[in-house]
Amino acid sequence: MTxxxxxxxxxxxxxxxxxxxNVTVGVTRFATDSLGDVVYVDLPESGTEITQFEKFGExxxxxAVSDLLAPIGGTIVEINSEVIDMPEKVNEDPYxxxxxxxxxxxxxxxxxxxxxxxAAYDNLTAE
Amino acid sequence: xxxxxxxxxxxxxxxxxxxSGRIGLQLQELDVPEQALPEPGLLRTxxxxxxxxxxxxxxxxxxxLSTMNFSIDANFYPLGSCTMKYNPKVNxxxxxxxxxxxxxxxxxxxxxxxxxxLIWELQRDLxxxxxxxxxxxxxxxxxxxxxxxxxxxxxxxxxxGDIGRIVALMPDSAHGTNPASASMAGLEVVTLPxxxxxxxxxxxxxxxxxxxxxxxxxxxxxxxxxxxxxxxEITNIIHEAGGLVYADGANLNALxxxxxxxxxxxxxxxxxxHKTFSxxxxxxGPGAGPVLVSETLAPFLPTPVVSRDGHTYRLDAPDKxxxxxxxxxxxxxxxxxxxxxxxxxxxxxxxxxSENAIINANYIRTALSDEFGIAADRACxxxxxxxxxxxxxxxxxxxxxxxxxxxxxxxxxxxxFPLIVPEALMVEPTETETKDTxxxxxAVMRQINKEISSDPDLLHxxxxxxxxxxxxxxxxxRKPYLRWQPEQNLTxxx
Numbered sequence: 001m002t003x004x005x006x007x008x009x010x011x012x013x014x015x016x017x018x019x020x021x022n023v024t025v026g027v028t029r030f031a032t033d034s035l036g037d038v039v040y041v042d043l044p045e046s047g048t049e050i051t052q053f054e055k056f057g058e059x060x061x062x063x064a065v066s067d068l069l070a071p072i073g074g075t076i077v078e079i080n081s082e083v084i085d086m087p088e089k090v091n092e093d094p095y096x097x098x099x100x101x102x103x104x105x106x107x108x109x110x111x112x113x114x115x116x117x118x119a120a121y122d123n124l125t126a127e
Numbered sequence: 128x129x130x131x132x133x134x135x136x137x138x139x140x141x142x143x144x145x146x147s148g149r150i151g152l153q154l155q156e157l158d159v160p161e162q163a164l165p166e167p168g169l170l171r172t173x174x175x176x177x178x179x180x181x182x183x184x185x186x187x188x189x190x191x192l193s194t195m196n197f198s199i200d201a202n203f204y205p206l207g208s209c210t211m212k213y214n215p216k217v218n219x220x221x222x223x224x225x226x227x228x229x230x231x232x233x234x235x236x237x238x239x240x241x242x243x244x245l246i247w248e249l250q251r252d253l254x255x256x257x258x259x260x261x262x263x264x265x266x267x268x269x270x271x272x273x274x275x276x277x278x279x280x281x282x283x284x285x286x287x288g289d290i291g292r293i294v295a296l297m298p299d300s301a302h303g304t305n306p307a308s309a310s311m312a313g314l315e316v317v318t319l320p321x322x323x324x325x326x327x328x329x330x331x332x333x334x335x336x337x338x339x340x341x342x343x344x345x346x347x348x349x350x351x352x353x354x355x356x357x358x359x360e361i362t363n364i365i366h367e368a369g370g371l372v373y374a375d376g377a378n379l380n381a382l383x384x385x386x387x388x389x390x391x392x393x394x395x396x397x398x399x400x401h402k403t404f405s406x407x408x409x410x411x412g413p414g415a416g417p418v419l420v421s422e423t424l425a426p427f428l429p430t431p432v433v434s435r436d437g438h439t440y441r442l443d444a445p446d447k448x449x450x451x452x453x454x455x456x457x458x459x460x461x462x463x464x465x466x467x468x469x470x471x472x473x474x475x476x477x478x479x480x481s482e483n484a485i486i487n488a489n490y491i492r493t494a495l496s497d498e499f500g501i502a503a504d505r506a507c508x509x510x511x512x513x514x515x516x517x518x519x520x521x522x523x524x525x526x527x528x529x530x531x532x533x534x535x536x537x538x539x540x541x542x543x544f545p546l547i548v549p550e551a552l553m554v555e556p557t558e559t560e561t562k563d564t565x566x567x568x569x570a571v572m573r574q575i576n577k578e579i580s581s582d583p584d585l586l587h588x589x590x591x592x593x594x595x596x597x598x599x600x601x602x603x604x605r606k607p608y609l610r611w612q613p614e615q616n617l618t619x620x621x
Contacts, residue, residue: 034549036526037601062600063543087605 003028003122004095008115010053010071011124015095016115023072023108026099027059027090030125035061038087043068043079043100050076050103052111057100059090071115074105136195136594140611141178141188151182195594197538203564205491207510207541207553208302208350210380210402215471218405218464227463232455236441242459243440247433249466253417256469256477257376258389259396261425263432264417265457269377270304272397272416273344277312278449279395279420279427280342280371286447292341292370298327300350300545302375314341321547325351325503332364340370342395347388348378348508350545352488352553362392371395376419379403380557381485381509384478394421404465415461431456483558484509487565491554494569498576502548510555513540514548523579523586525550530597531578533590535571 003009007017013031017024032038040060050056052073059066080099083089090098105111116124164170180188198204204211222228230239250262266272277295284292295309298319306316317335322328327345336343343365348354355361362372374388374396380403382388388396400415401408408414420428429452431442442456472480485508492501492511502512515525529539529552541553556565578585590596 037604039601039604060604062604064546088601 003118005118009121014071016071074103078102145178204538207555212557213559221467222463258387259419261420263428268414269416273308276395336368346375352507352510383481400465406464487556527586531589
């Protein structure tokens with residue numbers, strides 16, 4: 001699967017997609033390939049403040065539990081309740097149905113500037 | 128290849144074999160006064176639904192279950208970091224001696240002097256082996272030993288009024304119990320990167336060690352099976368910063384009689400008796416995770432420890448003890464087995480245990496590293512970590528290789544740990560395996576590597592010959608059924 005070039009990526013394998021006034025957040029295909037089958041996703045509630053590059057939740061696969069690190073900071077306005085009930089959605093397509101959060105971001109431009117584009121992210125994961 | 132399992136297995140649970148009115152046992156005549164039942168409100172109204180089965184059915188049920196079990200007594204078990212060595216059967220006999228098995232933890236000290244002497248001598252021997260003379264055998268598992276050790280560190284700093292030390296540093300290759308125990312002990316976990324060789328990043332450690340450092344937790348050898356070459360510098364950095372150094376003793380099997388943790392600068396450690404000192408584990412019995420400390424920290428040990436006064440032994444509470452970590456005195460039966468092991472092997476044998484464990488691991492490492500890739504290409508200690516990324520590129524993951532090993536009657540290595548190694552397969556052969564067994568393991572791994580090219584589905588569907596073939600681990604974790612429910616007709620689509 002190709003890495004979508006409509007969004008920005010963190011070195012910790014999360015993506016941020018600007019969607020109108022909000023930014024949608026999820027994990028990358030590289031992350032789901034490394035994790036294997038996702039069995040549990042732990043996300044904070046709507047309204048929670050998250051900080052760029054800091055932990056906001058956990059993702060558990062049959063192999064390991066990993067911290068989810070926010071690619072962008074702001075206030076959570078929506079969480080994807082589908083992935084809570086059906087964590088397999090994250091494996092199915094981490095870039096669409098497997099999204100995790102929608103975040104209201106005040107300074108989107110400066111935060112997104114600290115992230116990579118698809119080409120740079122592909123270079124990172126090709127190593 | 129031997130299939131250890133019979134062809135057709137009656138899979139019904141005991142409850143499902145129940146036939147109303149069938150009796151497996153004749154109760155004795157009542158020989159105590161009959162009592163009235165409690166008031167009706169306290170009595171259950173529905174059926175107890177206990178299985179009604181014959182004695183022979185019960186025997187067959189459990190005997191069949193036991194043949195489905197995979198054990199060290201039947202097969203090679205190279206499960207990394209778990210030290211699945213042979214447990215000499217004489218240790219079992221010692222633990223079942225009436226004087227060991229029949230005593231009660233409430234007996235007065237003077238009636239159990241032999242048992243107390245055994246505990247005292249095991250404390251002394253473990254203190255000698257690790258160079259950490261303060262020993263409490265109470266903790267019931269490695270994780271409880273860790274927790275006890277961290278509570279000791281906290282109590283030590285509290286007593287000194289040094290209350291700002293709230294950080295537990297640990298490398299990114301640490302066992303998962305390390306951050307868990309540290310969090311439970313109220314410490315803040317800070318993870319340290321490993322360098323490109325798999326060692327502790329000394330510069331990163333220098334930058335992080337400060338007046339907030341309570342402990343640095345380190346597994347030695349590391350979870351990559353490597354001896355830490357900068358260990359003296361590392362313990363020195365932590366001590367200069369005023370902190371303590373904790374040794375996760377999970378891998379102690381590589382160090383016996385060769386080097387002492389205390390001499391390297393460790394202040395606190397735990398030892399998993401069920402790994403290094405040959406007591407049953409992995410469902411085979413309770414564990415034991417003694418906590419060991421330097422002389423300075425000994426007054427903070429949990430209660431009780433056994434102390435000696437001339438020829439008399441007694442249960443004692445250290446001066447500034449962090450308190451009890453369980454109801455009584457630890458897993459005494461396990462302590463007897465470990466004592467028997469230590470005394471039978473003796474000081475010289477101890478060193479041989481570790482030397483052979485190291486030689487065996489290196490034998491496997493050198494034989495297979497070309498084909499399977501190795502996490503760190505240098506001499507290992509008692510275990511080695513393969514990283515079969517070339518195999519993954521061909522569509523066979525570490526999981527597939529592990530499952531295929533089961534078809535050859537070999538227990539899978541530890542997989543996907545340490546987390547810093549892609550497709551990790553951690554192999555720990557232990558000292559008790561013969562060269563023949565190691566050669567067979569190597570041959571089987573090479574055979575599997577050929578199968579990856581010739582017939583990859585052999586791996587994807589593996590294991591084939593077990594009572595249950597490939598399990599759907601993801602569904603089991605996503606939708607676990609935790610209790611047998613008689614009316615629920617479970618199907619795969621549920």
